[in-house]
Amino acid sequence: MAFKKLAEYYPDFIVERDEKECNLCGRCIRECSYEVYEYDEKKKRIITHHERCVGCHRCEVFCPQRAIVIRRNPSQFRENELWTPWYIKNIYKQADTGGVLLTGMGNPQRYPIYWDKMLLDASQVTNPSIDPLREPMELRTFIGRKPDALEIEEKDGHFSLKTKISPQLQLEYPIMFAAMSYGAINLNAHIALARAATELGIYYNTGEGGLHRSLYQYGKNTIVQVASGRFGVHTDYLNAGAAIEIKIGQGAKPGIGGHLPGEKVNAEISITRMIPEGSDALSPAPHHDIYSIEDLRQLIFALKEATNYEKPVGVKIAAVHNSAAIASGMVRAGADFIVLDGFRGGTGAAPTMIRDNVGIPIELALAAVDQRLRDEGIRNQASIIVSGGIRCSADVVKAIALGADAVYIGTAALIAMGCTMCQRCYRGKCAWGIATNDPKLAKRLDPDVAAQRLINLIKGWGHEIKEMLGGMGINALESLRGNREKLRGVGLNEVELEILGIKPAGR
Amino acid sequence: MWWQKDIAGCGIAGFIHKKGKLFSGEVIRKAIVSMEERGNGLGAGFAAYGIYPQYKDQYALHVMCTSKKALEEAEKFIKDHVEVVHQEEIPTTPLKSLPDVPYLWRYFVQVNYEKLEGTWKARADFDEDNYIVWLVMEVNKTIEGAYIFSSGKDMGTFKGVGTPAQMADFYRIEEYEGYIWIAHNRFPTNTPGWWGGAHPFTLLDWSIVHNGEISSYGINKRYLEMFGYVCTLLTDTEVVAYLLDLLLRRQKLPLRAVCSIFAPPLWDEIDWMPEDEKRLYTALRMVYGSALLNGPFAILFASHNRLVGLNDRIKLRPLVVATKDEMVFMASEESAIREICPFPDKVWAPKAGEPVVVELEATT
Numbered sequence: 001m002a003f004k005k006l007a008e009y010y011p012d013f014i015v016e017r018d019e020k021e022c023n024l025c026g027r028c029i030r031e032c033s034y035e036v037y038e039y040d041e042k043k044k045r046i047i048t049h050h051e052r053c054v055g056c057h058r059c060e061v062f063c064p065q066r067a068i069v070i071r072r073n074p075s076q077f078r079e080n081e082l083w084t085p086w087y088i089k090n091i092y093k094q095a096d097t098g099g100v101l102l103t104g105m106g107n108p109q110r111y112p113i114y115w116d117k118m119l120l121d122a123s124q125v126t127n128p129s130i131d132p133l134r135e136p137m138e139l140r141t142f143i144g145r146k147p148d149a150l151e152i153e154e155k156d157g158h159f160s161l162k163t164k165i166s167p168q169l170q171l172e173y174p175i176m177f178a179a180m181s182y183g184a185i186n187l188n189a190h191i192a193l194a195r196a197a198t199e200l201g202i203y204y205n206t207g208e209g210g211l212h213r214s215l216y217q218y219g220k221n222t223i224v225q226v227a228s229g230r231f232g233v234h235t236d237y238l239n240a241g242a243a244i245e246i247k248i249g250q251g252a253k254p255g256i257g258g259h260l261p262g263e264k265v266n267a268e269i270s271i272t273r274m275i276p277e278g279s280d281a282l283s284p285a286p287h288h289d290i291y292s293i294e295d296l297r298q299l300i301f302a303l304k305e306a307t308n309y310e311k312p313v314g315v316k317i318a319a320v321h322n323s324a325a326i327a328s329g330m331v332r333a334g335a336d337f338i339v340l341d342g343f344r345g346g347t348g349a350a351p352t353m354i355r356d357n358v359g360i361p362i363e364l365a366l367a368a369v370d371q372r373l374r375d376e377g378i379r380n381q382a383s384i385i386v387s388g389g390i391r392c393s394a395d396v397v398k399a400i401a402l403g404a405d406a407v408y409i410g411t412a413a414l415i416a417m418g419c420t421m422c423q424r425c426y427r428g429k430c431a432w433g434i435a436t437n438d439p440k441l442a443k444r445l446d447p448d449v450a451a452q453r454l455i456n457l458i459k460g461w462g463h464e465i466k467e468m469l470g471g472m473g474i475n476a477l478e479s480l481r482g483n484r485e486k487l488r489g490v491g492l493n494e495v496e497l498e499i500l501g502i503k504p505a506g507r
Numbered sequence: 508m509w510w511q512k513d514i515a516g517c518g519i520a521g522f523i524h525k526k527g528k529l530f531s532g533e534v535i536r537k538a539i540v541s542m543e544e545r546g547n548g549l550g551a552g553f554a555a556y557g558i559y560p561q562y563k564d565q566y567a568l569h570v571m572c573t574s575k576k577a578l579e580e581a582e583k584f585i586k587d588h589v590e591v592v593h594q595e596e597i598p599t600t601p602l603k604s605l606p607d608v609p610y611l612w613r614y615f616v617q618v619n620y621e622k623l624e625g626t627w628k629a630r631a632d633f634d635e636d637n638y639i640v641w642l643v644m645e646v647n648k649t650i651e652g653a654y655i656f657s658s659g660k661d662m663g664t665f666k667g668v669g670t671p672a673q674m675a676d677f678y679r680i681e682e683y684e685g686y687i688w689i690a691h692n693r694f695p696t697n698t699p700g701w702w703g704g705a706h707p708f709t710l711l712d713w714s715i716v717h718n719g720e721i722s723s724y725g726i727n728k729r730y731l732e733m734f735g736y737v738c739t740l741l742t743d744t745e746v747v748a749y750l751l752d753l754l755l756r757r758q759k760l761p762l763r764a765v766c767s768i769f770a771p772p773l774w775d776e777i778d779w780m781p782e783d784e785k786r787l788y789t790a791l792r793m794v795y796g797s798a799l800l801n802g803p804f805a806i807l808f809a810s811h812n813r814l815v816g817l818n819d820r821i822k823l824r825p826l827v828v829a830t831k832d833e834m835v836f837m838a839s840e841e842s843a844i845r846e847i848c849p850f851p852d853k854v855w856a857p858k859a860g861e862p863v864v865v866e867l868e869a870t871t
Contacts, residue, residue: 127720127802128823135821136773142793149758150794152787159764161787168793377733380794401725473722473803475821476771478796485725 007092010085011050014073015059021067022046028059028068033429033441056422058431090352101352104425104435106252106344106389106411109356114363114496115395119505121486123473130475132466138476139462141406143243143383144168144312145336166336167312169223169243171406172201173462174477175396177454178341178387178410179225179247179316181207183260183269183281184348184425186442187214189417189434192450194218199451200458205408208232208247208258208283210272216240225316226303228257229283231273235306243312243337244303246296248287251345251388254318254359257283259349264428266437297333304334312336319343319365319388320358324372331373331382339408340365342388346411348435349426362388363402367500370403370482379482393464402500403482416457417450517706517718518545518671519826520838521689521807522847523814525868528833529557530688532680534847539671539690541846542839545718550693550705551674552666554714555685556811559661565592565615566639566711569657569664570646571702572610577652582612584650588642590619597665599677605669608677609702613663636711636756643710647739654703654739659712662811666691666705674705686867687809691716708748712810715751717744718839719804719824730797750798751808762815762864768795770820770860807837812867822859829854835865 015036024046029037034054038047053070060068077085090101123129130137144166151162177193184207191214193204198221205223210232215222224241226233238244249255260273260281270277290296296315303313315330316339317323323340330338342362347355366386373379386399387408399407415421418432425435433444465477474480488505489497497504520538524530535553559567568585572578585591597611618635620628627633627641643655657664662685665678671692675681691706707714721727721743728738728746734757736749747769754765768791772780777788792799803823808815816837818826829836829844829851836844841854857863 123722127722130821136775138774140774146794150760150764150790152761152764154761154763157763159761159787160783161790163790165790165793374729374733379733473720474801476796476799476801478792479723479726479799479801481726482729482797483723483725484729 005096007089007096008051010075010089010092011053011073012089013053013055014050014071015048015053016069016071017046017048018065018067021065023065025064027062027064031058031062031431033058033431033436033438034424034427054422054424054427055420056424056431057420102426103350103352103355103423104346104348105421105423106346107356107359108423111343112361113389114361114492114500115389115391115398117491118363118398118487118489118500118502120394120397120401120468120472121488122471127473129473130470132463132470135470136475137466137470139173139465141171141174141477142168143171143314143337143385143405145382146380148380167243167310169203169312170201171203173458174400174404174406174465175458175461176202176223176385176406176408177204177413178345178408179205179207179223179245179250180348180410180414181209181225181231181258181260182212182272183209183264183437185414185435186433186437186445187212187268188442188445188447189414189450190215191447192417192445192454193413194222195447195451196454196458197221199455202458203242205245206241209260209269209281210274211237211240212268212272223314226299227283228285228287229281231275231281231283234274238303238306241311243314244307245339246287246299246303246313246315248290248296248315249318249320249341250316250347251318251341251343251359251362252347253350253354254320254343256285256351256354259283259426261349261426261428264437269437293329293333296330300334314339314382314385316341318345318358319360319362321360323360323365324368327369328372328376328378331378335382337383337385337405338369339385339387340369341408342386344389345387346414347425362386363398364496364499366399366402366404371501393461394468396461397465397468397480398487400477400480401483401486403484405481412457413454416453417445517694518542518692518839518843519690519716519718519805519807520836520843521687521716521809521814521816522834522836523687523809523865523867525833525835525865527557527686527867529684529686532675532683532685532688535688535690536671536675536680538836538838538843538847539692540675541843542692543670543672545694545839546670546692547694548670548673549695550666550668551671551691552664552705552707552716553674553678553680553688553690554657554662554664554707554709554716554809555683556662556687556809557685558663558683559615562593562615563661565617566658566660567663568614568616568643568655569597570612570614571654571656572612573652575610577650578610578612580650581646581653581655582614584646585614585616585642588622588624589616589639590622591616598679598682600679602673602677605667605673605677608667639711640752644735644737648737656703657709657714659709659714660811662709662712662714664707664709664714666707667702668705687811687814689714689716689807689809689814704742706744708742708744710748710752711756713748713751713755713808714810715744715748715806715808717747717804717806719806719819720802721746721800721804722802723799726797727800747800747806747808754795754798762813763862764791766815766817766862766864767791767860768798769800770817770862771799772860773820805839814865816857816863818857818859818861820860825856827854827856828863835863837863
């Protein structure tokens with residue numbers, strides 16, 4: 001058996017060490033959780049196992065001598081358009097082990113990015129642009145079911161509101177932190193998300209791993225998730241948050257349930273999720289009490305009953321081919337908000353084939369769903385939240401112009417905390433201390449620092465959104481919402497333009 | 508230069524006599540013509556209330572057609588679906604300077620249950636107004652080159668491509684007498700200067716003139732589409748007329764609430780309101796955010812019993828109001844008011860987003 005682990009002969013990365021600078025301090029050995037480095041006592045030098053490197057750059061950043069550079073392995077296979085190194089190496093891996101290819105984060109493959117094919121408008125002459133540094137500029141957003149009309153009584157010039165409004169979430173920025181479960185990311189990361197959401201006047205989502213007791217205090221800025229595994233779901237949990245989200249699917253892996261490898265299930269996570277320590281937490285692919293839309297309705301109302309109709313209940317699905325019809329059914333089934341997660345959406349663990357080949361771009365799904373709900377006259381009845389590949393404030397603005405009420409960011413939030421997108425979250429060894437529950441690694445993430453970085457990010461995006469709004473001559477976000485006149489397409493074909501409901505640039 | 512922004516706009520003017528006294532179109536003509544600088548000769552128009560006393564119970568449909576064929580089709584459609592009590596060509600004086608005018612006819616119609624279009628007989632939302640709105644939308648949407656541009660009772664709109672003076676001469680505006688008049692002088696920028704695109708915009712009893720550009724047009728339009736309105740006139744002001752119809756007539760919201768939907772208070776202001784007011788204004792913004800008119804505007808809108816002036820929430824366009832005895836005047840410029848009322852009792856510029864509502868005191 002000469003080639004037992006053939007994949008190991010072809011490392012993805014090569015670690016270059018400047019031997020002149022390196023003083024053998026051993027910091028890289030301590031920093032690397034993937035055991036790339038080893039100290040050879042006899043030869044008095046550091047041995048590098050290149051094949052173990054995931055490209056997270058932790059050692060590079062922390063080397064006091066700046067002696068390390070991580071590079072893509074320059075060694076190349078013979079050129080082949082079809083059989084790229086990606087496919088060759090994947091086959092080696094599977095032939096080595098017989099397993100399913102696993103990965104983390106969102107679909108990185110070369111598919112169209114529609115955000116980059118849409119451009120925004122700005123005022124010139126006929127309407128003045130508005131300067132957010134000198135004029136009010138409003139981003140406040142409400143998530144929840146709205147009536148089609150209000151009933152207002154007028155008496156002696158005094159109005160009183162007769163209509164009872166369903167429970168709503170009030171957001172000071174149209175951005176929330178996406179569902180990332182406790183377990184997939186650790187408690188420090190959750191603390192940071194919770195504190196940042198509270199400070200910003202927005203919400204973070206627990207994901208499907210329950211809510212750690214110490215985080216109940218942030219409940220009024222928390223959305224609690226109920227997924228097919230029902231991990232950590234109980235009455236206190238449901239009532240702890242400001243809203244409930246039923247997770248049917250997620251963009252990274254439509255059609256299958258969540259995965260938390262047993263390696264990541266420690267004592268605290270076991271208590272929170274209500275599962276044995278060290279056991280894999282594999283959520284069923286469907287909810288076994290939801291085989292159709294009428295069953296979804298029952299779960300929505302069961303949750304509303306359990307929380308005394310005081311909280312909005314939403315439903316999250318992965319963006320798939322038939323999203324528009326499904327979304328319409330969800331709204332009619334009683335969802336107060338719907339979450340569409342595009343195929344770029346991240347994950348802590350997913351089969352690579354599914355992540356890279358299932359689902360559709362969020363831009364198209366959003367445009368189709370928004371239009372469908374309008375065609376049916378039910379757009380008021382639910383808010384639309386989108387997620388899956390929102391990279392910057394311009395993406396947020398474009399999503400809102402297409403029709404979203406708000407966006408969720410997951411990957412961007414992790415990057416703000418220091419993630420370098422190495423896509424190895426499922427290993428539980430995150431050297432940056434985010435997607436790991438190893439206490440030694442987890443303490444690398446200071447929740448106060450991480451919270452501040454999240455706050456900075458959202459505030460920065462908020463300033464940029466205000467600038468873009470003002471440029472368009474708009475001073476309240478609701479005037480941008482669904483205002484597709486503010487978008488123009490470049491490099492899109494007629495069908496894509498029609499689905500997005502936008503005109504080409506120049507028209 | 509800073510004043511150029513004002514010039515590149517439109518001019519609006521209007522007045523109401525609170526006791527319903529009638530005034531010839533000559534008066535409003537003077538006011539709007541005085542603001543010639545605010546237009547570029549590519550659109551002007553007038554709307555007046557109280558002008559058809561002999562047919563005051565019928566809907567007066569003003570129809571504009573670019574071809575004889577379109578007129579015939581529109582007429583057939585109208586006659587098939589409502590009862591025409593009287594019809595005539597709208598009296599005009601041909602002007603050499605206006606070589607290319609559409610066919611202009613008016614039909615005084617009433618709803619006849621025998622003629623109801625099939626599905627309407629069973630529709631729960633049937634009432635005469637809803638039916639007329641449907642008829643107007645249907646003609647404007649389906650008959651190419653035909654537009655019903657006025658559809659209220661005892662009121663009418665007269666508009667087209669030209670200067671205010673040309674339009675007044677062409678439509679013989681001085682021959683009409685009304686107790687509310689509004690007028691518009693247009694400097695079109697965003698939409699082609701065509702007859703249907705001139706102001707005022709009208710639907711049923713509501714007419715509106717607008718100076719500004721509605722930056723929220725994209726969503727206002729899509730919001731209206733959810734309720735069956737179809738924007739066909741290629742201009743942003745149309746949405747205001749339809750929003751008025753939706754919010755005031757169909758949803759029966761109080762006028763001042765509708766003004767706060769168009770130009771809502773800032774969240775900072777709402778947060779400081781007493782609890783019940785805060786609840787109301789929060790609900791208005793939450794539910795009707797898609798009807799907020801964002802961008803610079805000064806609008807005048809009228810119905811048979813009131814005239815309303817409103818600015819956008821940060822006052823990006825001029826609007827001046829003046830009173831004199833039973834009269835209230837509103838215009839883009841004070842000079843236009845002084846042209847027809849040299850010594851008003853009171854003159855002021857309304858604050859951003861604060862509506863000026865003048866109700867008719869006694870209907871005569």
